[in-house]
Amino acid sequence: xxxxxGLIKPDATAKQAHGPILTAISEAGLEIxxxxxxxxxxxxxxxFYAVHAERPFFGELVEYMTSGPIVAMVLQGEGAIxxxxxxxxxxxxxxxxxxxxxxxFGTSLQNNATHGSDAPDTAAFEIGYLxxxxxxxxxxx
Numbered sequence: 001x002x003x004x005x006g007l008i009k010p011d012a013t014a015k016q017a018h019g020p021i022l023t024a025i026s027e028a029g030l031e032i033x034x035x036x037x038x039x040x041x042x043x044x045x046x047x048f049y050a051v052h053a054e055r056p057f058f059g060e061l062v063e064y065m066t067s068g069p070i071v072a073m074v075l076q077g078e079g080a081i082x083x084x085x086x087x088x089x090x091x092x093x094x095x096x097x098x099x100x101x102x103x104x105f106g107t108s109l110q111n112n113a114t115h116g117s118d119a120p121d122t123a124a125f126e127i128g129y130l131x132x133x134x135x136x137x138x139x140x141x
Contacts, residue, residue, distance in 0.1 A: 002123075004075050017104075030083060033136075086100075088116055
């Protein structure tokens with residue numbers, strides 16, 4: 001079983017899209033093994049997206065990710081990383097089909113409703129960044 005991090009971003013929570021997104025996750029065969037609503041601080045968002053610190057969009061990304069609450073999830077299943085990425089669709093919501101979460105709930109490259117880890121090492125970092133060991137204790141591997 002593989003794990004990945006999923007986020008429902010501020011633009012989607014503002015639209016109250018978290019219900020349909022959580023339903024789509026379950027219908028896709030992914031198990032939600034941990035979930036919480038939170039609001040990232042500037043420091044938290046900057047640390048989470050540190051890999052992009054040198055890119056010109058970094059400041060806007062941090063500002064966007066701190067603009068409202070997010071829903072953070074640990075998703076589990078066979079091929080969870082790719083399954084979640086397929087469900088989300090392309091990063092640019094304007095290029096995402098209506099069958100994808102970003103196509104349904106996103107509006108742009110930045111306001112694209114969801115985030116997902118892109119590889120096992122990224123998933124491990126992102127899950128550990130947003131969820132404590134205590135929150136994950138007892139979850140099956």
